Amino acid sequence: MPLIYAETGQPQIIRKIGGTPEVKKHLEDLGFNVGGQVSVVSSLGDNLIVKVKESRIAVSDELARRIMV
Secondary structure, eight states, X not given: OBGGGSOBTOOEEOOEEOSXXXXXXXXXXXXXXXXXXXXXXXXXXXXXXXXXXXXXXXXXXXXXXXXXX
């Protein structure tokens, strides 16, 4: 399922990252890697605050739909 639908506070494992090669590279640069752990901290409007590799990052609704958990 896309990260946008993940339950807040529950750790998830990234199964797949979709999108163009540029989008995939951008997400990898932010720390989103297949097999890595991510959890949704909160949602603000169309953005999600997620915890990945001990950092909190804001990602858009569009990017969150590309991250499958």
